[in-house]
Amino acid sequence: MTDADRLADALRPHGGEVRTAGPADAVDGVPATVVARPVTTDGVAAVLREATAQGLVTVARGGATALDWGAPPERVDLLLDTTGLDRLVEHGAGDLVVVAEAGLPVAELLGHVAGAAQELVVDLPPDRLAGGSTVGGALSTGASGPRRLQRGALRDLVLGATVVLADGTVATAGGTVVKNVAGYDLAKLLTGAYGTLGVVVRAAFRLHPVRPDRAFGVAAGPAADVAARARSVVASQLAPAAVEIDRPAGSDVAEVAVLLEGAGAAVGRRAAEAAGLLDGRVQDEPPAWWGALPGGPGTLAKATATLTGVADLLAAARAAEQRHGAGVALRGTAAGVLHALVTGTPGATAGAVGRLRGAAPSPREGTVTVLRASREVRAALDVWGPVGGLDLMRAVKRQLDPGRNLAPGRFVGGI
Amino acid sequence: MGESGVGRLGRVIGELMGTLGTGQVITDRQRRRTYECDGLSAYRVVPGVVVLARTAADVVTTVRACARHGVPFVARGSGTGLSGGALPHAEGVLVVLSQLRAVREADVDNQRAVVEPGVINLQLTAATSPDGYYFAPDPSSQSVCSIGGNVAENSGGAHCLKYGFTTNHVTGLDLVTPGGEQVEIGGKAPDPPGYDLLGALVGSEGTLGVVTAATVRLTRLPQEVRTLLAAFRTMDDAGAATSAIIAAGVIPAAIEMMDALAIEAAEAAVHCGYPAGAGAVLVIELDGPAPDVAGEFDDVVRLCETAGAFEVRVAADDAERALIWKGRKSAFAAVGRISPDYIVQDGVIPRTALPQVLRQIAELGERAGVRVANVFHAGDGNLHPLVLFDGGVPGAVDRAEEVAGGILDLCLEHGGSITGEHGVGADKAKHMPRMFTPDDLDTMQAVRCAFDPEGIANPGKVFPTPRLCGERPGRHRGAHPLAESGVAEVF
Numbered sequence: 001m002t003d004a005d006r007l008a009d010a011l012r013p014h015g016g017e018v019r020t021a022g023p024a025d026a027v028d029g030v031p032a033t034v035v036a037r038p039v040t041t042d043g044v045a046a047v048l049r050e051a052t053a054q055g056l057v058t059v060a061r062g063g064a065t066a067l068d069w070g071a072p073p074e075r076v077d078l079l080l081d082t083t084g085l086d087r088l089v090e091h092g093a094g095d096l097v098v099v100a101e102a103g104l105p106v107a108e109l110l111g112h113v114a115g116a117a118q119e120l121v122v123d124l125p126p127d128r129l130a131g132g133s134t135v136g137g138a139l140s141t142g143a144s145g146p147r148r149l150q151r152g153a154l155r156d157l158v159l160g161a162t163v164v165l166a167d168g169t170v171a172t173a174g175g176t177v178v179k180n181v182a183g184y185d186l187a188k189l190l191t192g193a194y195g196t197l198g199v200v201v202r203a204a205f206r207l208h209p210v211r212p213d214r215a216f217g218v219a220a221g222p223a224a225d226v227a228a229r230a231r232s233v234v235a236s237q238l239a240p241a242a243v244e245i246d247r248p249a250g251s252d253v254a255e256v257a258v259l260l261e262g263a264g265a266a267v268g269r270r271a272a273e274a275a276g277l278l279d280g281r282v283q284d285e286p287p288a289w290w291g292a293l294p295g296g297p298g299t300l301a302k303a304t305a306t307l308t309g310v311a312d313l314l315a316a317a318r319a320a321e322q323r324h325g326a327g328v329a330l331r332g333t334a335a336g337v338l339h340a341l342v343t344g345t346p347g348a349t350a351g352a353v354g355r356l357r358g359a360a361p362s363p364r365e366g367t368v369t370v371l372r373a374s375r376e377v378r379a380a381l382d383v384w385g386p387v388g389g390l391d392l393m394r395a396v397k398r399q400l401d402p403g404r405n406l407a408p409g410r411f412v413g414g415i
Numbered sequence: 416m417g418e419s420g421v422g423r424l425g426r427v428i429g430e431l432m433g434t435l436g437t438g439q440v441i442t443d444r445q446r447r448r449t450y451e452c453d454g455l456s457a458y459r460v461v462p463g464v465v466v467l468a469r470t471a472a473d474v475v476t477t478v479r480a481c482a483r484h485g486v487p488f489v490a491r492g493s494g495t496g497l498s499g500g501a502l503p504h505a506e507g508v509l510v511v512l513s514q515l516r517a518v519r520e521a522d523v524d525n526q527r528a529v530v531e532p533g534v535i536n537l538q539l540t541a542a543t544s545p546d547g548y549y550f551a552p553d554p555s556s557q558s559v560c561s562i563g564g565n566v567a568e569n570s571g572g573a574h575c576l577k578y579g580f581t582t583n584h585v586t587g588l589d590l591v592t593p594g595g596e597q598v599e600i601g602g603k604a605p606d607p608p609g610y611d612l613l614g615a616l617v618g619s620e621g622t623l624g625v626v627t628a629a630t631v632r633l634t635r636l637p638q639e640v641r642t643l644l645a646a647f648r649t650m651d652d653a654g655a656a657t658s659a660i661i662a663a664g665v666i667p668a669a670i671e672m673m674d675a676l677a678i679e680a681a682e683a684a685v686h687c688g689y690p691a692g693a694g695a696v697l698v699i700e701l702d703g704p705a706p707d708v709a710g711e712f713d714d715v716v717r718l719c720e721t722a723g724a725f726e727v728r729v730a731a732d733d734a735e736r737a738l739i740w741k742g743r744k745s746a747f748a749a750v751g752r753i754s755p756d757y758i759v760q761d762g763v764i765p766r767t768a769l770p771q772v773l774r775q776i777a778e779l780g781e782r783a784g785v786r787v788a789n790v791f792h793a794g795d796g797n798l799h800p801l802v803l804f805d806g807g808v809p810g811a812v813d814r815a816e817e818v819a820g821g822i823l824d825l826c827l828e829h830g831g832s833i834t835g836e837h838g839v840g841a842d843k844a845k846h847m848p849r850m851f852t853p854d855d856l857d858t859m860q861a862v863r864c865a866f867d868p869e870g871i872a873n874p875g876k877v878f879p880t881p882r883l884c885g886e887r888p889g890r891h892r893g894a895h896p897l898a899e900s901g902v903a904e905v906f
Contacts (some may be wrong), residue, residue: 066639094658094767096814143604150877155611156583163858171858172851178576179764179795180832181569181618182839182850183877184859186583188614197610210665234526237547237638239703263664266706304604337605362585364602364630387609389600392592394609395865400858412609 002033002077003054010050011036014043016084016336025079027059028072029375032079039084041162041170041201047169051078052405058166060195062103062134066128066141069300069371070194071383074409082136088112090176096207096352097159101178102200103138105362109135118207123242125293136200138319142192144302146242146291149234149335153164154191157206161187161199166405176204182371189267190395196411197400211261214241217374218287219280223247223318226254227311229278230334233258234307238270243334246289247314249327249343249346254314256280256334257287273385294329297347300372303356305336313338313366315358317352324351336366346380349373349375353381363388420506423484424463427508430480431466434803435473436697444876450509453494453501454556456843462489462503467511471472471531471589471627475509478625479595487833487871488547490625492561497759500620500876502855507871509624512563518829519628521615526633527586529605534624536570540630548633551686554836555744566626569618573669573743575699576794578634579835582617589737590616593623593867603851604784615862620838621873623866637702641712642669642730643695643757644739645719646690648787650674653695654770656722657793660699663718665711667794671698671743674773676788677801678742687742690726697724697793698743726745746790747801754786758819761837762826766796776800787816794841797835798826823849839877847879857882861867 008018016039021032036047051058056077061067063083085101086214088109092098093116102108107129112118123145124133133143133154136266139161144153151157160174163186172184183274190200219229230243233256241261247254259276260267269283293300305313317328317340332338340356362387370383387393390413397404397415408415418761428749431440441447442464451459462577463486468474480490488508494501503509510797515531518539522528534781536557540549543734553572554560566588571580571596576583587601600616615624647653653672660667673681675694681687689696701708718725730736750757764772773789780787780802800822804815823833823846833839833846857880864884866872874881 005515049673073854094662094766095765096661097765103530132567142606142611148605152579153606155614165858169854169858171855173855173859175763175830175850177765177796177831177835179571179580179792179797179835180572181580181836182832182834183847183855184844184862185569185614185618186862188582188611189862191611191614192606193610197649201683209666211664230816235524235635237635237704239635239637239707258577262704262707264710266704266710269706270704302606304606304767306527306603307605308524335605360604362602363607364599366604367606367608369608384608388602388607389590389598389607389612391596392600392612392866393610395617396612396862399861 002056004034006054007036007047007078009033010046011038011043013321014046015039016043021079022317025081027076028068028077030072031125034077035079035081036082037084038193040165044164044201045168045170046198047080048166050162051167051404056405057408058405060136060199062137063105063132065131065133065296066137068411069141071378072409073407082134082199089202091116091316093118097176097178097204098207099204103132104135105132106135106138113207114210116314117210119210120159120205121147121208122154123147123291125291135203139191139203140193140195146244146333148337149333151208151244155188158191159204161190161200161280162202163190163226165198166401166403167285178206194407194411196397196407196415198406208213212257212263213267213349214261215267216257216259216283216286217271217274217278217280218255218256218283219278220253222252223235223254223314224255224311227409228405231307232277233274234334238274240274243333244290245286245310245334245375247317247330249329251322253285257290259286260301289331293339294331298341298343299370299377301340301342301353301368301370303338303340303368304366305360307334307336309360310334310336312359313356316356320352320355323355324348326352328352346376349377350381357385357399367390387412416884420829423486424506426484427480428464428484431477434476434679435466435468436695439467439469439473441463441467448493450503450511450597453491454495454558455497455499455500455842457554458499458502460503462509463506465509465511467514469514474510474625475597475625476594477508477589478593481508481871482593485871486801487874490621492564493535494795495556495560496564496763496838496840498834498842499569500838500839500840502841504874513561515551522584522603523548523633525603527630528718529628529630530562531628532561533650534562534621536560536562536565541595541808543633544636545804547636547638551584551634552581562629562631566617566629567619567621568838573671573792576670576792577666577668582614583631585617585629586632588626589617589628591627591698592626593869601630601773620840621879622863622870622877622904636808639708640700640702642700642715642736642739645687645699645724645726646726647695647724650695651770652723653697654725656697658767659722660715661794663714665714667699667715668702669700672791673743673746674789674791676786677746677790678750680753680788681742681746683752685741687738689742694733696704696738706793729896730742743790750788750801750803754805756804756806758815760798760802760819760822761834762798762799762823762831763835764798764829764831766794768829769793772825772829776822779818779821783814783818785814789816796831837901841876844877844879
């Protein structure tokens, strides 16, 4: 039984508000009871401590652009709205570091650091960025975009994080300098953990200088060809910032687009070379699909592969369509992190996901995890697929959230 | 409880003698003594027993025996670590992994290699460079250090400014947990599902288990590499040049700085011929596609000259590049020419605080009457002050240690870290509470408990006080040590 008054009492000294949840506060169809919107780390700690003492289940929410990713939580007694923690704490422009509170929209962070001609190379999909995706949300969902090819994923850019555990403990790991090996790198452990280990309240990231010039090399062709040409660019010495592949559902043709970044005429020369490898052309602007997740209704999945396995994934998409009658749109980096939008009946979707999973000879060479799906689809398939180290993950969860108070059921293995 | 540590160790030795091959279990004290320290020779402990593992199965056998009897174990690669991370345990097993040295697979098509932990860092580069690839993390000990050690310490190097640290280059690990289970985490594909256990494991200094294979990224060799040496009258000028380069949006592969004393030592040792009268030199390397490097290189030369460089030497070929790097890479050992003893410190500051911190270090040294030579990765603010002393002079060690400790204080005051790449190990565990709160450390140790509930994997490292895994963390609600002293707000 949720005692909202006591939650409000706990939060009161720290500012912020507690209110009754409405229909818009549901998490992937699971209604919430109470919403708390703290404005400080201490407020988060106070309200979490009280919620856990009451035995409540808490789910954190930032911009809610990916709240339906991961399995639905078993229940939601308290929805912890992090958008009140929206300060940009520090931008060390000379040090290429930014520290921000979890509720700060990524778009605002980018706008701020752009003033110093810098950027956080997170490359969130445009609709998440426009939808107010927060620092904490991007971190907790392990956001991945085109330029991870060269500069790494968000987990490679995070330097430190402060987290509030279910019992209200406030803990920081890492730091605010780009180089640091003191203690465990818990910031990486929290990245992509969907808020099941703690509520991230603050994080520090490495920034990059914005390269003044860019150009794209683009080409289209049969999927297998496109995969091979994309790989030739990845294997070249052109240092591409990104190599993206797009294969629309039901299509025999795929597109590849290569981003070259740098300064001056050298960029154009590299773009021309890349276009040569692609047997394509140079253009100034990216294709319309660049950086976006394959959109529309359906089941959204993340598929990983080795560099050579990307071709197999593309082939599996075609095979899944022919065999199961599903639609499979695939898009993502030739470095082997793609998103699939699968349409069709639950049975067809399950068949298609299985087919994509089978593209890799083993989970070491590629995995498919379902991010967003209807209940019917979730019931028809294995959402996570095989997970190496699951026992260790369960042990980590038991240590940090022994009462399963944080988003239970949302993560791998029912964590 | 009951049985003594020595008694339990005896049982483990008995079991291992019966299972492992002849010569793999070393009990002779003289032979054990050769493993009494790693690269930090100030700490020495003769291991209870040494196991020379030849296969992953040997590691499993050894760890399981340890787990059965509650005996601590310490994994060791090449023993080049500088924080005592591989310091043995007197009543424990030292698992030596240097014979696990197969490059199992160099899969250049997928830009991955699968290596055993004893593979030497540079050997992987040597094995893959004919195909146009290399292993990017390049600690200065790369010709002798093992990749297993790199994984344990999250090693960096001069080029990590651009290419990242070991943690950015590991996509899979085969782990033997402290309970003796074999777990495969990740592989050749990126982003394995679930918690980022790789992120927790890399840099955990052997406290979460023993790695028996690592899948690592292979990086494409750059089309062009250009190296220059810029000589400045003062450290401030060299610092200003560094800032100007970063501010111009250039990320060089490396920017290394040496001060006058470090230059003097390097000259004495390797005759690198750095410009006379330099108060500081920068070694700057740019790499990438040829046209881009050419443009950036001109910018860098101009920025150095604007900042006051009185001489800029550009390496015309590989031999000249090697000569420029020779002075920098030999600097640690070279100070042995100008001082009988020295402490290599490793701390990090925000790069912009460099000029101020260097002045403060100089003052610290002057006050204590101790000479400090500075060699560091200027691009990312990773300092390696070399604190010189003569162990034969009474009180000199203490004064040197005081200065070395004071330098860490300076790093923390400026919002930095007590270690950028050498690790915490045995040496800096005592400093951890100056950087982290009890809650921070308890939370890290909770993760440790998930992997190692019995606390047998490299105990005594990283954390100043072990936490019993059954207990709920103590609730210390005091202020953060840095916040309390007004240095920083809680991050």
